[in-house]
Amino acid sequence: MSNLLSAEQSEYWSELAQTYVWKKKWDNLISGDFHKADVKWFNGAELNITENCLDRHLENRRNKKALIFEPNNPNEPSSFLTYGELHLSVCRFANLLKSKGIKKGDVVCFYMGMTPELMIGILACARIGAIHTVVFGGFSPLSLRGRLEDSKAKLIVTHDGAYRGDKLIQLKAMVDEAIEGLDSVETVLVVKRTNNEINMKGGRDYNYETVIKSAELYCPPTPVEAEHPLFILYTSGSTGKPKGLLHTTAGYMVHVGKSFKDVFQYKENDIFWCTADIGWITGHSYMTYGPLLNGATTVMFEGVPTFPTPARFWEVVEKHKVTHLYTAPTAIRSLEKFGHEIPDKFKMSSLKVLGSVGEPINEEAWHWYHKHVGKEKCPIVDTWWQTETGGILISPMAGLTKLKPAHATLPLPGIEPCLMDENGKEIKDLVASGNLCLKTPWPSLARTIYGDHERFIQTYFSTYPGYYFTGDGAKRDSDGYYRITGRVDDVINVSGHRIGTAEVEDAINEHPSVIESAVVGLPHPIKGQGLYAFVIPVDGVEDSEALEKEIRETVNKIIGPIAKPDLIQVVEGLPKTRSGKIMRRILRKIVENEIESIGDTSTLLNPEIVEKLIAGKKELN
Ligand code: 6R9
Numbered sequence: 115m116s117n118l119l120s121a122e123q124s125e126y127w128s129e130l131a132q133t134y135v136w137k138k139k140w141d142n143l144i145s146g147d148f149h150k151a152d153v154k155w156f157n158g159a160e161l162n163i164t165e166n167c168l169d170r171h172l173e174n175r176r177n178k179k180a181l182i183f184e185p186n187n188p189n190e191p192s193s194f195l196t197y198g199e200l201h202l203s204v205c206r207f208a209n210l211l212k213s214k215g216i217k218k219g220d221v222v223c224f225y226m227g228m229t230p231e232l233m234i235g236i237l238a239c240a241r242i243g244a245i246h247t248v249v250f251g252g253f254s255p256l257s258l259r260g261r262l263e264d265s266k267a268k269l270i271v272t273h274d275g276a277y278r279g280d281k282l283i284q285l286k287a288m289v290d291e292a293i294e295g296l297d298s299v300e301t302v303l304v305v306k307r308t309n310n311e312i313n314m315k316g317g318r319d320y321n322y323e324t325v326i327k328s329a330e331l332y333c334p335p336t337p338v339e340a341e342h343p344l345f346i347l348y349t350s351g352s353t354g355k356p357k358g359l360l361h362t363t364a365g366y367m368v369h370v371g372k373s374f375k376d377v378f379q380y381k382e383n384d385i386f387w388c389t390a391d392i393g394w395i396t397g398h399s400y401m402t403y404g405p406l407l408n409g410a411t412t413v414m415f416e417g418v419p420t421f422p423t424p425a426r427f428w429e430v431v432e433k434h435k436v437t438h439l440y441t442a443p444t445a446i447r448s449l450e451k452f453g454h455e456i457p458d459k460f461k462m463s464s465l466k467v468l469g470s471v472g473e474p475i476n477e478e479a480w481h482w483y484h485k486h487v488g489k490e491k492c493p494i495v496d497t498w499w500q501t502e503t504g505g506i507l508i509s510p511m512a513g514l515t516k517l518k519p520a521h522a523t524l525p526l527p528g529i530e531p532c533l534m535d536e537n538g539k540e541i542k543d544l545v546a547s548g549n550l551c552l553k554t555p556w557p558s559l560a561r562t563i564y565g566d567h568e569r570f571i572q573t574y575f576s577t578y579p580g581y582y583f584t585g586d587g588a589k590r591d592s593d594g595y596y597r598i599t600g601r602v603d604d605v606i607n608v609s610g611h612r613i614g615t616a617e618v619e620d621a622i623n624e625h626p627s628v629i630e631s632a633v634v635g636l637p638h639p640i641k642g643q644g645l646y647a648f649v650i651p652v653d654g655v656e657d658s659e660a661l662e663k664e665i666r667e668t669v670n671k672i673i674g675p676i677a678k679p680d681l682i683q684v685v686e687g688l689p690k691t692r693s694g695k696i697m698r699r700i701l702r703k704i705v706e707n708e709i710e711s712i713g714d715t716s717t718l719l720n721p722e723i724v725e726k727l728i729a730g731k732k733e734l735n
Contacts, residue, residue, distance in 0.1 A: 118147055118554050126528045127155075127557060131368050134407075135170050136161045137337040140364075144555065148582060151567070151575045153555045154341050155365040162335035163344065163367050164241045167406035168201040169335065179411045182385070183230050184430050186277035186417035192433070195230060197409070200237075203230075205333040207238035210326055214301045216269055218243030218336055221346065223267035223299075224392075225249045225258055225289055227276025228416045231305045231322065232392050233402055235271050240344060240363075243336040247346040247358070250393025251276055251283055253674040255292035257356075261348050262296060264358055265564060269301040271322075275308035279421035286312040340364035346564050347395055349501040350614035351573060352585070352604035358564035359501050365557030367407065370505040373526055374404030377495050378467055379512040384437040385464070387413035387430070389445060394611070395501040396471055400440060404505070419445050424452040428460040428487075436462075439487070440469035440497075444609035446479045446487075447640045454486040462487065467512040468494045472610025473642045474598050480519040498522035498598050500584060501612075502574065504558030507531065508596050521597045530554045533590055534578050549602055550588040551581040604698065606635040606643050613645065613677050615698075621672040622647055622679075625665050627655045632688050634701045636680055638734065644680035646705045648688055648727070657684035681732040687723045689715065704728055 119127075128143050141158030171178075176198040184192045195203065216222060222239050224246060226232045232248070239246040247265050249258050262270070270293070276283045286304055290313060293299045304312065305322040314321070341362045348356040374380060386405050390396035405412035413434055419427050427449065431439060449456070468488050470480075475496055484494055494517060497509040507529045508522040515523050525531050533541045533548035541548050552559075559582065563570040577583045587599040601607060604615040615633040622631040630650045638644035649665065651657075666678045689697040703712045704727055715721045 119144060120554075123528055123554065127368065130372055131156060131364075134161070134166050134367060134371070140340060148555065148575055148580050151562075151571045153559065154561075155368075155555075155557045156340035159340040159364055160337040161340065161364055161367075162241065162243075162337055163363055163403070164204060164237050165335045166367060166371070167237065167403065168197060168204060171197045171409045172201060175409050178409070180406065181230055181233060182411060182413045182434055184413060184415045184417075184434065186279070186421065188422065188426070188429065193230075200234070202331060203234045204237045204241055206326060206329040206331060207231075207234050208241040208333040209329040210303075211238055211244060211269070212242060212333070213325075213329065214269055214303075214320075216242065216244050218338065219245065219343075220269075221245045221247055221265045221267040223247050223249060223262060223265065223270045225251060225270060225272045225285060226305065227251055227273050227278065227283070227285065227307060228391060228414055229273070229305065229307060230414065231271070233414065236345070236392070236398075236402065237406075241333055241335055243338045243342060245343045245345055247348070248393050248398070249348070250391055251278075251285060252393075252676050254671055255288045256672050257674055258288065258292040259296065260355060261358070262292065262299060264348075264355075265346055266298050268298065269303065270299055271303045271305065273305050273307040274312045275310045277308060277416060279418040282308055282310060284310065290315075338363055341561070345398065347398065347501055349395075350605060350612045350617055352614055353616045354569075354614075355617070356614070357566075357569065357573070359560040360562050360564045361504055361558070362561050365559070366504050367403065369556055369558035370399045370404045371407035373505040374400060374410075375408055376511050376526060377497060377506050377509045378438050378440075378469065379514070380405075380408055380410055380438070382409070383411075384466070385411050385413060385435055386438045386440070387415070387434070387436045388440040388469075389415060389419070389427070390440075390442070390471075395504070396440075399505050419449055424449050425456050425460070428457050428462060431462045431465060432460055435464040437464055437466045438469065439465060439467075440471065442472040442610040443470055443475040443479050444473065444641055446470070446475070446483050447642075450479060450482050451640065454482065457486040462489070465489075465492050468492045470494060470496045471499070473607045474600055475520055477519045484519075493517055496520065496522045498586075498596070502560045502584075503556075504560065507552070507556070508598075518593075518595055521591075521595045523595045525596075529556055531588075531596065532581070533588060534581070534583075538578055540581075544594060545590060545592050547589040547599075548587070549578075550584045550586045550596070550598070551578055552584070553581060555582075606633070606645060608643055608645060608676065609641045611676055617673060618645060618647070618669060618677050618679065621669045621677065622649060622665055624672060625668045627651050627661060628665065630688065632696050632698065632701055633679065634698060634705050636705050636734070638680065644734070645677070646732075647679040647682045648685050648701060649682055650687065651684055680734065683727070683730055683732050685723075685727060685730065687720055689721075689723055689727070690719045692717070692719050694719070700724060701727070704731060
């Protein structure tokens, strides 16, 4: 037993783990500590997570719907897979992967739209001990290439094209571009969706529909060690290139399955709809693994909230009798904009619980969601967690925890958050505000940054030795409730997606007319935060619409559309310290219109620049 956990915590996690199916039980619950960032759980155990998601339900839930698929276009019929059918599909996909040479420990990349094959595919990897890495379809070919180089994926699964609202995204063509000259990718499986014309390279590219035909119907689950990698998921940090967070099998399973049940108070026959894309952690944990571990029915939606009309979400809720809707504040705000008359037309009487995730939810959006969607009878669970934490850590339990708008409230069982002051000490007072850390390990914490354990230690365990540092700031009130205030590092949360300022700056600086740039978060009515870029051009280049357009296009090409700056201000200089460091704090104050709290600028290398930046500030339309 680790001296990090209390006896009660150890008992809690081991009793919980007993509720799952194991090939071999663990010898010891936990080893390692936060100092070396080498915590391991359920040492010596063997299992297969898909046996827990699928096989064990076959006896009682074979004919129950596991997955309901709602296509982008409402005129196309929806479809579903029962547990029996999902099990069969996963087995066949797993056999197909094997026939293409994929073995335990190999990495398989998914760059797809949201169709059942994506969920089937990642489960097929888990079935044979291969590691999945899903790259969101909104990332550019260059971003995809970076992730492929880092993960050394041998096989990619993609679509010919993907539908998102009124757009057709040419995924296969983007894959072709991404893997040009990249030898590590041996095979590309192409699932047909849009029937747009694509190029197929002989010996490398295969039509999924053709090759799946010869796949055997049953694939036994490969037993893997508790700490065998389950997936890699890339996310942005405050510096450098995206980090591939590595999650392992047993610990992830144990916490994700239980947190799903606890937070949402899931009951048999509920219909759970998480609107996230599987390209993000929420789609992994609460569209796929969490619901399936509990034998639930999970809804997968291919489209976007506003296509073909802003009533789409409410239509889906009524059509599939959704009981749980789990979405992001940015989606709520984007629908709020069209007026409450739209959701007011829908009874949505099936709804029992609403969820929020991805960014702080502002009180106005909270009340709108509560009144017009939940009709004042559904609790809202404001769930705080991260790609790194694997599952929800701080959240109300629906119907059990007294709610406070915009508060993530209390930690889940077994979880021990704390707040740190500016001297790096834990704040013992109940009412406090500080940087949010976790004091003790929990099973679903990521184990490392793929290929860079040193960076893992540096990023999460060095700021406060002995603690996991989240990168978020938070407040704690007299009820012990946590309210997450947002990132305290250089990560910007755009529509609930994490974007590193350094990454965007590097992309902007690739433009030949740019010398230097600085990107900060911009308060944004829909996205929560947008991106505001200050750009220093080379001599003789003036601010122009054409330049701004080119800069956005450069970012689009290097990272993808989600990282395009909302506003670009061309400037002659940036406020710098005498050691040459950009004073981002000042830039943030300018962008947030908090000029009076900029403070003393006299120690800057170039104090005169501040006034000029304020004078030239751009505004959202
Ligand atoms: C699950 C997910 C993590 C960051 C996190 C924080 C913000 C997530 C939140 C929230 C306030 C909530 N965040 N949930 N902030 N209230 N309920 O979103 O993972 O994409 O890794 O983002 O999102 O800033 O640190 P990920």
